[in-house]
Amino acid sequence: MTIPTKPIFFVLLISFSVIKNYAQTISLKDAYKNSFMIGTALNASQIEERDSNAAKIITHEFNAITPENSMKCEVIHPSWNTYHFEQADKLIAYGNKNKIPIMGHTLVWHSQLSGFVKNIQSADSLSLFLDQHISTIAARYDGKIFSWDVVNEALNEDGSMRNSIFLQKLGPNYVVDAFRIAQKAAPKTELYYNDYNIEQPQKRAGAINLIKKIQAAGVRIDGVGIQGHWQLGHVPFKDIEESIEAFSKLGIKVMFTELDLTVLPNPWDVTTADVNMKAENNAYFNPYPTGLPDSVEQMFTKDYVQLFALFQKHKKDVFRVTFWGVHDKQSWLNNWPIFGRTNYPLLFDRNYQPKEAYYKLISITK
Numbered sequence: 001m002t003i004p005t006k007p008i009f010f011v012l013l014i015s016f017s018v019i020k021n022y023a024q025t026i027s028l029k030d031a032y033k034n035s036f037m038i039g040t041a042l043n044a045s046q047i048e049e050r051d052s053n054a055a056k057i058i059t060h061e062f063n064a065i066t067p068e069n070s071m072k073c074e075v076i077h078p079s080w081n082t083y084h085f086e087q088a089d090k091l092i093a094y095g096n097k098n099k100i101p102i103m104g105h106t107l108v109w110h111s112q113l114s115g116f117v118k119n120i121q122s123a124d125s126l127s128l129f130l131d132q133h134i135s136t137i138a139a140r141y142d143g144k145i146f147s148w149d150v151v152n153e154a155l156n157e158d159g160s161m162r163n164s165i166f167l168q169k170l171g172p173n174y175v176v177d178a179f180r181i182a183q184k185a186a187p188k189t190e191l192y193y194n195d196y197n198i199e200q201p202q203k204r205a206g207a208i209n210l211i212k213k214i215q216a217a218g219v220r221i222d223g224v225g226i227q228g229h230w231q232l233g234h235v236p237f238k239d240i241e242e243s244i245e246a247f248s249k250l251g252i253k254v255m256f257t258e259l260d261l262t263v264l265p266n267p268w269d270v271t272t273a274d275v276n277m278k279a280e281n282n283a284y285f286n287p288y289p290t291g292l293p294d295s296v297e298q299m300f301t302k303d304y305v306q307l308f309a310l311f312q313k314h315k316k317d318v319f320r321v322t323f324w325g326v327h328d329k330q331s332w333l334n335n336w337p338i339f340g341r342t343n344y345p346l347l348f349d350r351n352y353q354p355k356e357a358y359y360k361l362i363s364i365t366k
């Protein structure tokens with residue numbers, strides 16, 4: 001009986017010292033309080049307070065929360081005259097209770113649309129949908145949330161407009177119209193354009209054109225969200241820096257809204273966050289099913305540190321940095337672009353423990 005006690009004792013000792021260190025550490029939100037907001041995305045179980053371990057991390061670390069799915073069309077507006085506000089209302093209550101501002105996501109997106117929207121045939125009906133959908137939801141939460149991603153992912157990689165149902169039926173002005181409707185319905189809410197890869201030069205140029213078009217129409221746009229779904233070892237630091245400079249010249253806030261770093265091999269040569277692209281699982285594409293090797297963990301820490309040093313350098317223009325999830329186990333990157341992999345993209349691991357990168361990100365602020 002004495003033999004197993006020793007390892008257990010050491011495991012307990014190590015766990016205790018990690019927890020003790022963590023408890024003694026100032027939070028991310030406090031470490032960066034003079035620079036930018038630090039946010040996270042909450043899934044349904046976190047909004048409904050069914051994930052008690054995550055709950056402690058959320059309130060300790062973050063001063064901005066984004067619903068990962070709860071305000072998307074297929075959840076909140078399932079049919080023409082039906083709205084399901086339950087999850088979004090819970091989010092508002094959660095934000096109020098914990099005094100954390102809420103970043104709404106998202107009013108207009110080609111993905112996760114309800115079936116009835118995909119089946120709309122005429123331009124008039126789609127225009128009616130756009131008006132009713134935005135007006136109803138944005139008005140309900142005006143004064144209760146901080147911001148909206150009004151339009152999400154409207155661009156192709158070359159900077160042209162994505163061939164979505166909205167472009168096909170309403171033409172390119174639908175983006176300006178969406179912001180105009182949101183501005184009327186939600187005068188107290190900040191309005192943002194949000195997309196992935198818009199740090200890349202061609203797509204960035206498309207985003208700048210879109211933002212200038214909204215501004216030229218006399219319609220309010222308060223910020224731009226660069227999603228930040230990047231790959232370990234390939235973070236485009238130079239493009240990111242150039243984008244902060246270029247977008248801030250438009251007189252709007254610059255944010256990193258969905259930050260995570262995939263550590264797994266990419267089945268394609270392209271970097272994307274297109275949820276419709278999927279590939280098959282196999283051992284080559286899932287190399288770390290039981291844990292991350294130290295060498296990869298070190299690269300992960302290094303990339304995050306370099307990234308936050310860059311954000312710090314531009315703190316005058318960076319308004320918020322939001323991680324796309326609280327801990328590795330909940331990340332969408334375990335199931336995309338290949339279902340059932342084990343990924344490690346965030347600062348808290350599967351056991352809700354902070355990683356080395358977490359401590360380093362705090363220590364570089366001192």
Ligand code: G3I
Nearest residue numbers: 068069105111112152196227258273274275324331332336
């Ligand atoms: O809610 C259903 C559940 O009822 C069902 O049993 C289950 C079975 O698959 O699916 C559940 O829906 C899933 C939903 O997440 C909620 O968990 C969908 O299948 C799944 O596709 C969906 O994935 C989300 C993805 O957007 C799809 O749109 C991810 O959680 C979410 O992180 C991701 O977020 C997007 C941003 O909104 C926009 N930018 C890219 C980013 C990453 O794809």
